[in-house]
Amino acid sequence: MLNFTVGPVQAFEEVKYIGGQDVPYFRTSEFSEILLENEKLIKEFTYAPKEARCVFLSGSGTASMEAAVANILTPGDRALVINGGSFGERFAELCKRYEIPCTEVKCESGKALTYDQLKPFENKSYTALLVNLHETSTGVLYDLSMLSRFCRNNGIFFIVDAISAFLADEIDMEKEGIDVLISSSQKALGCPPGISFLTLSRQALDRIENNHYKGLYLNLQSALTNMERGQTPYTPAVGTLLQMHARLLKIKELGGVKTEIERVRRLAGHFRENICKLPLDIYSENMSNAVTAVSTRKCSAYEIFMILKNEYGIWICPNGGELAEKVFRVGHIGNLTITDHNKLLAILYELAEKEILV
Ligand SMILES: *Cc1c(COP(=O)(O)O)cnc(C)c1O
Secondary structure, three states: EEOOOOOOOOOOHHHHHHHHHOOOOOHHHHHHHHHHHHHHHHHOOOOOOOOOOOEEEEOOHHHHHHHHHHOOHHHHOOOEEEEHHHHHHHHHHHHOOOOOOEEEOOOOOOOOOHHHHHHOOOOOOOOEEEOOOOEEOEEEEEOHHHHHHHHHHHOEEEEEEEEEEEEEEOOOHHHOOOEEEEEOOOOOOOOOOOOEEEEEEEHHHHHHHHOOOOOOOOOOOHHHHHHHOOOOOOOOOHHHHHHHHHHHHHHHHHHOOHHHHHHHHHHHHHHHHHOOOEEEEEEEOEEEEOOEEEEOOOOHHHHHHHHHHHOOOOEEEEOHHHHHHHHHEOOOOOOOOOHHHOOOOHHHHHHHOOOOOO
16 A cells, blocks of 8 residues: 555554554553653754643644634634634634634635735734634645734634644744644655644743633543643543654654655655646646645546555545545655655656546
8 A cells, every 4th residue: 555645654563563562551651751752853853842732633624723822812812723724724713613703714625825905814812713724625825924924913712723734834933933743643754644733922821721621532631631641631632642752752763853844845746746747737726735635627636545555555646625536635744755646647648548537
């Protein structure tokens, strides 16, 4: 199997090794040290301010999206949600469920966001902006510095879902004034699903302390209190946290976050350069390094996904909804190489020659 989806992705050796071992008991000083080191490395890789703190929740990425909305915002806030696809939609839905007044900035599918689209919301007493930095459903990477400028100019609290951008695209939490940065284990970190995590600025920590969120399992105040000693309130996905630790250490050993992002960027660049002779078009503007979204011209994109899966044992990412027949995505995250990409390209060329990919 060769996996070019956007998560769970193909695992690295150090991650697979831990997957084959027993899961240890976790109320120990040894495990606490590992969790605290995970926090330290994540803060380092996201350029988090010194006073920022990180907490780990057991659940997929959406658990941390929900925890952010529920613990940090209140019905007294006025939120802006950048909505350019299914993940933007999810933030809007969370705001509705928690009764946070919310205005959506709708982006056309596959299109970048411009400052002109934000202008109508300037000086309008919005208090929070929520964005999925990489809208994984279309591959669009929003302009982080532009959003950061908008938030700074308007004194807006800045929540960034970087679930598929962390380790694939540059993120500087301090420079961009990000208050909440969300990510999870199964995307560019290349681990199994099960853990998502939030890095929280001083301002976010203050909001959590003052809001007194009543929920139990996604309660960030109790997660923070426990994390002071490197623990979690309930049994976490212990194995996944150990795998994350091994992977974070490996990234550090190989040169750190810049080297890792460069590795992913090279794979994305190689793939994008080599698909231009195929009857495919790049679907989105300003794409993340994590994924390439392409549209087919005549054939069904879903059919290509099925042929690759069933006849070649290769997984790419199909799209849902309106884009299902038109768009598929090829991920560049996880344990993938140039050779792997060349294998996929060779098969796509073969399908084009056979006039299946048309
Ligand atoms: C993958 C992803 C999520 C989380 O999805 P889960 O299925 O809950 O892990 C959230 N936002 C973005 C942008 C993602 O790519």
